Amino acid sequence: MFSSKEMPSPSSLFSAYASIATSMMLFRSMVNEIIPYPIRSYLFSTFRFFFKPRSSLLTLVIDESTGIARNLVYDASETYLCTKVSPNTERLKISKTSREKNLTIKLEKGEQVVDFFDDIELKWRFVCTEPEKNDPNNHNPFLSRSEKRCFELSFHKKHKEKVLNYYVPYILEKSRKIKDEQRVLKMHTLNNSPSYGGIKWESINLDHPATFETLAMDPEAKKAVIEDLERFVSRKDFYKRVGRAWKRGYLLYGPPGTGKSSLVAAMANHLKFDVYDLQLANIMRDSDLRKLLLATGNKSILVIEDIDCSVDLPDRLLPDGRNNKQHDVQLTLSGLLNFIDGLWSSCGDERIIIFTTNHKERLDPALLRPGRMDMHIHMSYCTSHGFGKLASNYLGINSCHRLFAEIESLINNVEITPAQVAEELMKNEDADIALEGLVKLLKRKKFEGDEFKIQDSSKRQKIEKRRRKPVRTASRRITRRRYL
Numbered sequence: 001m002f003s004s005k006e007m008p009s010p011s012s013l014f015s016a017y018a019s020i021a022t023s024m025m026l027f028r029s030m031v032n033e034i035i036p037y038p039i040r041s042y043l044f045s046t047f048r049f050f051f052k053p054r055s056s057l058l059t060l061v062i063d064e065s066t067g068i069a070r071n072l073v074y075d076a077s078e079t080y081l082c083t084k085v086s087p088n089t090e091r092l093k094i095s096k097t098s099r100e101k102n103l104t105i106k107l108e109k110g111e112q113v114v115d116f117f118d119d120i121e122l123k124w125r126f127v128c129t130e131p132e133k134n135d136p137n138n139h140n141p142f143l144s145r146s147e148k149r150c151f152e153l154s155f156h157k158k159h160k161e162k163v164l165n166y167y168v169p170y171i172l173e174k175s176r177k178i179k180d181e182q183r184v185l186k187m188h189t190l191n192n193s194p195s196y197g198g199i200k201w202e203s204i205n206l207d208h209p210a211t212f213e214t215l216a217m218d219p220e221a222k223k224a225v226i227e228d229l230e231r232f233v234s235r236k237d238f239y240k241r242v243g244r245a246w247k248r249g250y251l252l253y254g255p256p257g258t259g260k261s262s263l264v265a266a267m268a269n270h271l272k273f274d275v276y277d278l279q280l281a282n283i284m285r286d287s288d289l290r291k292l293l294l295a296t297g298n299k300s301i302l303v304i305e306d307i308d309c310s311v312d313l314p315d316r317l318l319p320d321g322r323n324n325k326q327h328d329v330q331l332t333l334s335g336l337l338n339f340i341d342g343l344w345s346s347c348g349d350e351r352i353i354i355f356t357t358n359h360k361e362r363l364d365p366a367l368l369r370p371g372r373m374d375m376h377i378h379m380s381y382c383t384s385h386g387f388g389k390l391a392s393n394y395l396g397i398n399s400c401h402r403l404f405a406e407i408e409s410l411i412n413n414v415e416i417t418p419a420q421v422a423e424e425l426m427k428n429e430d431a432d433i434a435l436e437g438l439v440k441l442l443k444r445k446k447f448e449g450d451e452f453k454i455q456d457s458s459k460r461q462k463i464e465k466r467r468r469k470p471v472r473t474a475s476r477r478i479t480r481r482r483y484l
């Protein structure tokens with residue numbers, strides 16, 4: 001133990017520290033002046049390397065930028081870590097822009113998160129550092145203002161291969177899925193106003209509530225569509241291997257109000273794909289069509305509604321000489337088909353094209369040619385199964401309701417669209433009143449249908465009779481003439 005005599009006084013201790021600090025500062029500024037920055041930095045890092053205590057941990061530093069572009073691993077880690085916030089986290093940053101559906105949560109400076117992957121413990125730390133103001137390497141005026149951000153990922157050295165080969169790719173994939181889920185879908189439509197500088201796409205948020213769950217459709221057909229879509233999006237490598245463009249075409253056909261547009265929205269919501277609504281009536285030239293198709297993005301659905309009547313496309317089978325004059329002054333079916341088959345599909349990925357029509361039989365055979373539209377989907381009148389779905393969607397009731405059996409037997413013998421059924425079910429929140437209304441409508445339709453059938457058959461009989469009469473008269477006349 002020190003006696004009070006041996007103990008240095010606080011003032012002498014303070015002056016000793018002060019003189020040490022001053023001489024260190026002097027030494028540092030001397031070193032800074034004498035030794036140029038690159039050599040200094042090299043010496044410091046070598047010194048650090050030799051004298052640093054050895055550790056069993058490996059730390060991966062994931063910088064925000066690679067120097068030229070953004071570091072995708074950083075962005076993926078940022079997205080992934082939002083879902084990994086632990087109860088020990090003390091500070092978080094939250095934000096939301098008008099384009100985002102949910103809150104964005106981010107780690108605050110210095111915060112740590114622990115994650116586990118195959119029983120490997122992985123420690124994440126979010127690090128922000130102010131760049132040295134007089135760092136001569138920092139010529140970028142933008143960088144000199146902003147802080148340098150990175151994630152540090154530490155784990156036991158023995159897991160290096162597993163982390164690099166499995167954990168990091170897992171984060172990239174997981175963040176892609178999270179981003180897809182958070183993505184606000186866009187609906188692109190054409191804007192043709194002269195002040196807009198020619199015809200262009202214009203987008204709004206696609207907020208269509210239709211999903212496969214709410215769609216009244218033949219269950220087998222619905223299952224087939226979902227499976228087809230999922231197979232399509234998961235087969236990137238397959239399409240590449242067989243040398244095919246990664247695109248798929250669907251033709252939706254059926255009477256008005258059977259859910260063709262709703263199915264397009266359900267597909268977009270299911271895949272998280274943007275929708276481009278190509279109204280052919282607004283496009284005058286093949287060159288405009290080409291420009292518009294090339295401006296569509298990946299992971300998108302190009303929809304051409306009512307292809308049979310939206311525009312009177314000239315016959316593609318006209319000899320070339322006759323078509324040449326029209327070329328570039330109007331839109332041709334061959335132009336449309338060529339872009340869809342060639343240019344458009346080969347310059348993007350994950351493209352879906354959907355044609356809808358009320359009259360499949362009126363379509364140009366060129367559109368129906370095998371290989372052009374991969375799947376033909378028939379949207380038809382409401383069935384008893386479809387009614388069950390709509391009743392549960394609109395009224396929240398199931399088949400236990402007393403009117404169900406009657407409606408089911410009526411609906412299978414009547415041509416009523418899901419849109420008409422939906423409209424009837426919306427008329428009243430009281431399920432009894434709404435279903436009674438539907439029963440009345442179905443009975444009326446059945447009666448009208450029967451009447452029509454009777455009228456139709458008597459009309460047909462009359463026509464038949466009339467057709468036979470002149471033949472007989474003529475033949476009689478001919479016979480008479482022969483005999484004359």
Ligand SMILES: Nc1ncnc2c1ncn2[C@@H]1O[C@H](COP(=O)(O)OP(=O)(O)OP(=O)(O)O)[C@@H](O)[C@H]1O
Nearest residue numbers: 214215216255256257258259260261262418419422
């Ligand atoms: N199969 C269905 N399942 C659920 N709702 C449907 C279905 N069909 C129609 N509806 C309802 O009717 C409305 C109109 O349907 P939709 O616009 O999808 O029909 P469409 O077949 O595209 O008609 P059109 O041929 O006139 O374009 C939808 O908003 C939806 O509420």
Ligand SMILES: [Mg+2]
Nearest residue numbers: 260261262305
């Ligand atoms: Mg429609």
